[in-house]
Amino acid sequence: MVDTNRIQGAAEEVIGRVQDGAGGLLGDTASQAKGKARAAAGQAQGAYGEALDTVRDLAADQPLLALGVATVLGFIIGAIFARR
Structure with a gap:
């Protein structure tokens, strides 16, 4: 399942x-920096979506293991x- x-x-x-490349062609360093930041944010969002897919697959394939991991994480966070 592909996550949005x-x-x-x-x-x-x-x-x-594209924004980074256009900024480089035009000599606009501000556009380049914004483009690089946007590309990095896009990579991070894609990695987040991939992690969600992995967790969903794990929960579907091995629900008891997923429940155990969630329990341990909840205990640690608690x-x-x-x-404090």
């Missing part, structure tokens, strides 16, 4: 690369916040 974050991330990455 992966699609949007890929689109943002392409737009950022212990961290209880100490």
Whole structure:
């Protein structure tokens, strides 16, 4: 299953690369920096979507393992916040 974050991330990455390239051709360093930042944000969004797909697949294939991992993470997070 393809997550919308992966699609949007890929689109943002392409737009950022085009913006970076156009800024380089025009000598506009501000546009280049914005393009690089947009491309990096797109990569991050795509990686987030891929991680979500992996978690969904794990939960579907091995629900008991997913439940165990969620329980342990919940316990750790609860212990961290209880100490504050």
